Amino acid sequence: MSGAYAANIITENGEQFIPASQRPDGTWRKARRVKEGYVPQEEVPLYESKGKQFMTKKLEPVVLPSGKSAQRPIPGLFITQEDKPEKKPSKKKVKSKIEEINKILQSTSLESKPQETTDPAKKLKNLKKRLREVENLEDKIKSGTLAKPEPEQLAKINRKNDLLVQIRELEKLI
Template sequence: MSEQQPNVVGDLRVKNKTGETYIAATRRPDGTWRKARKVKEGYIPQDEQPKYQNRMQAAAAGSQMPTGITPRQMQAMLQKQQQDKKPVAAIVKPNACITQKDHVEKKLANAKKKLQEIEQMEKKFETGEEKPLPNQVTKMARKPEYLEEIDKLAAELEKL
């Protein structure tokens, strides 16, 4: 083992006078030595062989631009897409109440919905289908509050 070859693969390869190639002896992390190994010309160790990639991985690793588009065209397309986007405020709160009237109408609708639920529960209990649970009893006890709230909101809505 006399002359050394340039370190192409990542390990130290040595050719002897007869032309045989060896991977030089190396030290393991635990301190023991690996023996020098005789290898064929062009051999690549398992650790250094390129990893297999399926079609989808290979395509993803390739160009990020569609075929036939230049970088300038791609940049122009991206700028146009950014200009077409809606402002963030429109995206974050699409159902936001805009005026005071909308706000009052929404509260009125919620109060009517709760009153309707209470009336449905009362019908069930009157017919004897079910027995009321403690939380349902407290909800039915709040019926006068919802009626009062509906009257107040209706009056406020008429003022607006």
């Protein structure tokens, strides 16, 4: 198809025309007037992004002044054999190191823990709210609306006595 547009005809007026041509199926194209500098769509090169150009470009080794050869995938960056990253440590080794660190952290304790700066009245209000939630859960279980409580809900119910003790202690302070 690009052959059909290869020779533009320039008239006496300075206008450019693409001459009439025959299509492969035997029908004829009309002659078309085009602007100066027109390039047919078939002859326009396809757009290629920088990344695609980079990936298709052949990487040639570069000889450094030290005599070593290096690849240059990015302008200004030279990668020699010594610079290539080593193998990553296995997951088992990483997990064992993490476990060691966790054991060390658990064995060490802080000498002075920061004091709680919350207002006792706010804390009491929060504890009473949590107690109401526990009582609501107990009521739902007893009435049968909550047939299978989640393990977290059961743990919450089991902490009821602790909540009551904390509430009594705070009420004595206030």
